[in-house]
Amino acid sequence: MTILQIKNLHVTVDTEQGTKEILKGVDLTIRSGETHAIMGPNGSGKSTLAYTIAGHPKYTVTEGEILLDGEDVLAMSVDERARAGLFLAMQYPVEIPGVSVSNFLRTAKTALSGEAPALRGWIKDLRSAMEDLKMDSGFTERNVNEGFSGGEKKRHEILQLELLKPKIAVLDETDSGLDVDALKIVSEGVNRAKGNTDLGVLLITHYTRILKYIKPDFVHVFVAGKVAEQGGPELAERLEAEGYDRYLKA
Amino acid sequence: MAEATQTAQHGNKAHSHGGYASAAEVPLQTRSERVRSTNVADFAPIAPREEQWRYLSASKLNGLDADSLEEFSGDIATKHPENVVTAWVGPEHAAFGAAGMPEDRTSAAAWGSAAAAYLVTIPSDAEADCEVQLTFTSHDLTPSAAHIIIEAKPHSKAIVIIDHKGDATLAENVEILVGDEANLTVVSIQDWNAGSVHTSAQFAKLGRNAKLKHLNISLGGDVVRVSPSASFAAPGGDVELLGVYFADSDQHLENRLFVDHSEPNCKSRVTYKGALQGDGAHTVWVGDVLIRAAAEGTDTYELNRNLLLNDGCRADSVPNLEIETGQIQGAGHASASGRFDDEQLFYLQARGITESDARRLVVRGFLNEVIQQIGIPEIEDRLNQAIDLELARSAS
Numbered sequence: 239m240t241i242l243q244i245k246n247l248h249v250t251v252d253t254e255q256g257t258k259e260i261l262k263g264v265d266l267t268i269r270s271g272e273t274h275a276i277m278g279p280n281g282s283g284k285s286t287l288a289y290t291i292a293g294h295p296k297y298t299v300t301e302g303e304i305l306l307d308g309e310d311v312l313a314m315s316v317d318e319r320a321r322a323g324l325f326l327a328m329q330y331p332v333e334i335p336g337v338s339v340s341n342f343l344r345t346a347k348t349a350l351s352g353e354a355p356a357l358r359g360w361i362k363d364l365r366s367a368m369e370d371l372k373m374d375s376g377f378t379e380r381n382v383n384e385g386f387s388g389g390e391k392k393r394h395e396i397l398q399l400e401l402l403k404p405k406i407a408v409l410d411e412t413d414s415g416l417d418v419d420a421l422k423i424v425s426e427g428v429n430r431a432k433g434n435t436d437l438g439v440l441l442i443t444h445y446t447r448i449l450k451y452i453k454p455d456f457v458h459v460f461v462a463g464k465v466a467e468q469g470g471p472e473l474a475e476r477l478e479a480e481g482y483d484r485y486l487k488a
Numbered sequence: 489m490a491e492a493t494q495t496a497q498h499g500n501k502a503h504s505h506g507g508y509a510s511a512a513e514v515p516l517q518t519r520s521e522r523v524r525s526t527n528v529a530d531f532a533p534i535a536p537r538e539e540q541w542r543y544l545s546a547s548k549l550n551g552l553d554a555d556s557l558e559e560f561s562g563d564i565a566t567k568h569p570e571n572v573v574t575a576w577v578g579p580e581h582a583a584f585g586a587a588g589m590p591e592d593r594t595s596a597a598a599w600g601s602a603a604a605a606y607l608v609t610i611p612s613d614a615e616a617d618c619e620v621q622l623t624f625t626s627h628d629l630t631p632s633a634a635h636i637i638i639e640a641k642p643h644s645k646a647i648v649i650i651d652h653k654g655d656a657t658l659a660e661n662v663e664i665l666v667g668d669e670a671n672l673t674v675v676s677i678q679d680w681n682a683g684s685v686h687t688s689a690q691f692a693k694l695g696r697n698a699k700l701k702h703l704n705i706s707l708g709g710d711v712v713r714v715s716p717s718a719s720f721a722a723p724g725g726d727v728e729l730l731g732v733y734f735a736d737s738d739q740h741l742e743n744r745l746f747v748d749h750s751e752p753n754c755k756s757r758v759t760y761k762g763a764l765q766g767d768g769a770h771t772v773w774v775g776d777v778l779i780r781a782a783a784e785g786t787d788t789y790e791l792n793r794n795l796l797l798n799d800g801c802r803a804d805s806v807p808n809l810e811i812e813t814g815q816i817q818g819a820g821h822a823s824a825s826g827r828f829d830d831e832q833l834f835y836l837q838a839r840g841i842t843e844s845d846a847r848r849l850v851v852r853g854f855l856n857e858v859i860q861q862i863g864i865p866e867i868e869d870r871l872n873q874a875i876d877l878e879l880a881r882s883a884s
Contacts, residue, residue, distance in 0.1 A: 292838050295830065316837035332835040336853030336860070345849060346839035381853070398839065
């Protein structure tokens, strides 16, 4: 059982207009096997939360803490967080020219498990994960995210989720830019990872449609840098009907 | 070989160069008017006001700026199949001076100082598996000169690898003659020890429908300046000039390219990529392409990209495209020098990869874009290993 605890998290970012506080006291607890949906309007700080958990240097934590099974996540480097079991599926995955997907995945797997995976088992796992995500076998020879379509980028993120087997995954708007078929395939991947490894999921989304495929146990409405309301799946249905206006007017 | 400068060719109108004094005062307007001569006295002394020496001062050449040099006294080890012939030849040989003429002072000094050239002849029946290796090894820093001629006979196919190792102060001329319908790959690797200085002018001349892939890799040496140039003796030539360089602290790596399109329907691609790491690392890339009036149907593109891994490095990148006819397929260039992208680092680290491994992966990937184009797996592997060593050396 893994627990990720976010306590009273305040985060600022430096902009041209000066330092701006984005997160204003976020409290969240995610356990293995649980799926938490974070929903909110644009600019509410959802992605800031995702990147802060992963340790992006652009964001400064001014108050509060993040603990993974009691360990201080904020004291860890980006790669240490990943090795501790955190994973971020990015909204805008970065191109790495000249580095093939196959080389990248093998390097990441080696870094996470401390030793190179046995070649035969690894290739088998890779092939089967790619088949499940309906990815062409030639995909591994392409350079990481270079020339990938929006859908290919997201499948590649979920492919990593399935192969790297983290304890807690943050999915940052994984549904954006996907058509219904791709959304289904990607959601199935997340559900497989949950089934196989008892993954805890923090699902960040603007829209409710991905929640038809990945069922949340908890829904948190994010407004102006903090959780404005939380509840069960029924809260998502209400948002579907009413939108975020209610929170924005308040 | 002291003779009058010779530039009037391919229908260009004849003109003369009245010595270096005037050339130094009036900037040259077109690339075709640059001094070409085997006589060192025809060139201005090396000074920053000379376009060719803007980035490299005579004091850094460790004596290669002298009018005459010793003959290269190191070893040139050769490995080649039986049907390839090697010989030392003098200026009376038909191949001597057939690919080009010196365009700068150290090249001219080397031309006059090396009494004989080492000629490698690839026969017409050579097939794609024909691999020639020339390994320069030296442990002597006396300013010296060498002259190599590679002659690929019509219809031949071959790979020639020129390796430079050890300690040297060397001015070199490499002539590359690619016969009609021949397909030649030339790889030149500069991996000298610290303290070495090397200038190398590499002239290629392509026959009808000839194909040349030239790969230039500069890794080690205090100052390494390679000037690959390509010209065409007949229509239909196809030249690919690829380069990779990695500059450490206080290293100066310079590449000056020139593609002279004088014949119709020829194609050229220039792709150079460099990485810089450490204080005082300096790279220079100058890519000149001239499309003369007669060169209708030319298709050319040149690209240079530099990756600066930290502050204190400097990459100069200067593409020059001169077009004298509108009847061409295409002509373009791109040049960009950028700092290491921290978002790439974040992405890789977020997958558990340590910062130093992530840097290695990004740099190797950046350069790999060129290496992937070589098309010869064993050479690609060898170069990847060399780059890994370079990265390890820089990291330590």
